[in-house]
Amino acid sequence: MSEDESTAEAEQGVEDASAAITELAKRRGFFFGSAEAYGGVAGFYTFGPQGAALKRNVEDAWRDRFTVKEGNQEIEAPTVMPEPVFEASGHLDGFDDMLVECAECGVSHRADHLVEDETEIEEAESLPIPEVEELIADHDLRCPNCGAPLAGQPVEDFNLMFETSIGPGSGQTGYLRPETAQGIFVEFPRLKEYARNQLPFGVTQIGRAYRNEISPRKGLIRTREFTQAELEQFINPERDEPSLDSVADVEVRLYPATEQEKDDGGYLLTTIGEAVESGVIANEWIGYYLGVAQRWYDRVGVDMDRFRFRQHLSGERAHYASDCWDAEAELGGVSASPESEAGEAADPSAGDWIEIAGFAYRGDYDLSKHGEHADDSFTVFEQYDEPKTVERAVVEPDMSTLGPEFGGKATDVADALSDLAARDPDAFDGETVTVEVDGEEHAVDAEVANFRIEEQTEAGEHVTPHVIEPSFGVDRTVYTIIAHAYVTDEVDGERRTYLALDPEIAPTYVGVFPLLGNDEALTAVAREVVSDLREAGLSVSYDDSGNIGRRYRRQDEIGTPFCVTVDHEGLETAGAETATIRERNTTAQVRVPIDALADELAAIRSGRKAFDDLRAEYDDGGRGR
């Protein structure tokens, strides 16, 4: 097979998998394009009943791990924020994509994506605009919509924030937040009070964020409105350390920048502990959160054979970020069924990898910027264990001399002397000292400056905390979980599709059916079972329509781990009444007393028992599938 054929086949596979998932998602109520009755708008998706429940379960699992277990605090900020916030954060100036508009049909495209699609270049986003314009001309790139040539068309920066106007009249400009993070940063002055001014502390937020993408594509992967789960971990970089030991032995598949830059670069299979030790992961806080995240993804059902951490290349990274890693998931193929041994993809360049989370060490960039722009303190006053005595150079210029000599500039000269004393005390050793004000040099008599070294007692210092930011895309995580859970097999000679979702995450935990939908004896008992199971805190769905096989398939497709069926055989059992429990992946069944259903299913849900324990404990109905 030629390379072209192989690529074409792989792309076909990607399309098939993604088309099958999209079809299932729409038919079964996971997600679908919004407002399609009005023709829809690209980049907006609605989660149907199954998808909304799955998404909520993912958010709850994230909250449990990154907020509760970490001892962090969660807030909820508005999605509309005023302009000055984004002047400070840099989003107003720098949050752009490159746009090129077709002169012929008027459709806009992302210029960097066109270049990446049609050339060998993989990272056109970081190229300067003139270079992208040149590449478009040199390669004679055409409009994907109408085929007209794009050479000569200007490439422009397009800001990705949705703009709106707050209040009547000219109002006040506001933007839909491009990330939840800013809602945390701007409230730092208050949040530090809630943390009683003690670093380290972390603040989380789960909520909507918005990017006005030029041309959204890839369905749920690149949307204009999406949900983020972000954690801002504030630390004193001189002192605070994560509990790295707790994740040191987590095994990870890393794709470091150095390997990406090689022609035949490969993965580094290692542990968090070793990777931090050897410096592959430059920062131990980043290492800690990669370890926590790897375990969490595994727990919620991301296939670890289709998961990796990729380090940002230096050109990809924001200038202030000292280390950045993305969690990436492979979405191209179809997962092997959970029972089979899946081979490990060894070639990092194969597969369709997308970012599902980012982990950045952002230094003091965010809080410093807000500290400069806003009217409040974005530092934490850290008390020393004991007050310190420090020597400090000070001046107390004689203004009665400076005033007449420098007139309106006297105060500026005095300030300049004060700055100089702090910066370079030796400058006051001579008879005169020279300072610069507005580009002009002024000589001042050293005695007039009144320079001296003072001892000062300091109780502590103002620290601008550094920030570690694990930032998760919730929609992408939901999509990945569905894609990795998507399995097809054969049952009784018929092709079957099911989602092998983890019980913690599945929208519904138990489907409850009367064997016959029109039999009142059976439906009455089945409805009692439903309320028993709900009472035990399990999420249950009742279904009495269609034949039993079709009802099983329906639950299989939405990933319900167990189905309970009430039949006459069970109601006529000598002794206690029984019902069957059927397991989704194997379709194996076991007959269990109805009285015991809630306890047994709750035990499996909480991990105290396995389905096989039930089969060992009770007589198997033996009817198999």
Place this chain on the structure above:
Amino acid sequence: MSEDESTAEAEQGVEDASAAITELAKRRGFFFGSAEAYGGVAGFYTFGPQGAALKRNVEDAWRDRFTVKEGNQEIEAPTVMPEPVFEASGHLDGFDDMLVECAECGVSHRADHLVEDETEIEEAESLPIPEVEELIADHDLRCPNCGAPLAGQPVEDFNLMFETSIGPGSGQTGYLRPETAQGIFVEFPRLKEYARNQLPFGVTQIGRAYRNEISPRKGLIRTREFTQAELEQFINPERDEPSLDSVADVEVRLYPATEQEKDDGGYLLTTIGEAVESGVIANEWIGYYLGVAQRWYDRVGVDMDRFRFRQHLSGERAHYASDCWDAEAELGGVSASPESEAGEAADPSAGDWIEIAGFAYRGDYDLSKHGEHADDSFTVFEQYDEPKTVERAVVEPDMSTLGPEFGGKATDVADALSDLAARDPDAFDGETVTVEVDGEEHAVDAEVANFRIEEQTEAGEHVTPHVIEPSFGVDRTVYTIIAHAYVTDEVDGERRTYLALDPEIAPTYVGVFPLLGNDEALTAVAREVVSDLREAGLSVSYDDSGNIGRRYRRQDEIGTPFCVTVDHEGLETAGAETATIRERNTTAQVRVPIDALADELAAIRSGRKAFDDLRAEYDDGGRGR
């Protein structure tokens, strides 16, 4: 006391209560104005750690009651929606407030609010604009900001939707949704499939909604971005009935329209069953949901002595809504402590009442509108139990005669004949039949019309479902719960403030303290208690800073029902180690074995035990407060 003095005192009380709650909310992390470091923007609030947790608990309780227990399905739609949706829904044209701008200082005001504030008129919102302009002139109303006269200034309709542009260039106009409901209505064609085309079914959504208020006021009560919890109950009005029996005996305080229109109108204290029976509540579905809501509000901690259902006056109601009731809460005073007997406010005109939910019978308005505007079916095909044979009047006009006779209008004439046959078959009894096309009458030979009665077999019919919409303001509910839980008392001669929050709703369920923060033996045990309680699914906060009294007060102020303190006395108890549990409202304590803490506190949380049972069961430490 004169009436003026009494009013002034009452207003002072309102301000005090609201100021005290706002101060507590900010200091303890419930809620505060957003982005205050940048001067803030009116109408946007951030929920701090305590508020976000409280809000989430309220949302979970709502979901449990209105989604899970009702057997409804929840979805999650985008907050940005395209323009055609709001053309159909009527928001583009009719979702306006009256704006008047001061010529002097340029500040905008709600014209109807100015009129209400300065005249006897209570419902200026429903007045026509010219009348409001006249009232402003007649009463010489002034700008509340600068005092300049507003007479002669134009009053204009101001649309309350936030507008934005989707995509690059001129893009597509989008709006931030003014209610979550539209996200449900536009997806009806898909949602009915998920419900397998069987009415009745209900769809819920909890999410952000936006109103670009002219001048937001009243803090968290009237904001520009807020959270709604809405249920759209779709029914076949000819057939579907709620299970009214389950709420028939719920006692409610109603304030019907007829009583509001009287000078000395009063409350109607009755039950849901009686109110529906007597027709005070016109629709049984509305009655059902009022009953469910009353129980729910009681459960989450709204003070039933400061709660009522107020019927909309006919002028307030949308033209398509046949009956509308608001749930209202009184927010003026301070709740009586839970132990005291609160008197019932008997005068409906006293107190500061705000709407916290609305219950509207919307008929087929929403789905009909979308059916007219959108390219999809907003009806449900309801199969008859057995196919029906019906007689139907039809025409099959002879176009070879109509064509030459009416030229370009022939098709319109044929359509008019068809409409007439369905509407009034008797019109075809004579020799000629007359139809109107574009205002012109045309006579057609009855034989040419080819009229006849046909028997048709129909399997079912297309029904446009009617909608009952319970719509809850989550932020207002959260505020009401805090306001009604706010209590001040005296403990050990010191004034204390606490929130008497219900355990289901409180942000934290247990505070755990070592008696001394710097004693390693105590902190180690206390931290073990924390993880035991977390393991049992309880929300726990650990605190070892400051003296124990201050730590109790901190938990009191955020409404934590119980505090567990680990002390040396407990560790030295003969037999099992013990710790004290302190109850928030009474500050009573009981000493309980540390091994039993998780079980006992979980039992209270789930309502299986009361704190007094613990006191009876274990020896009271007897140290009281």
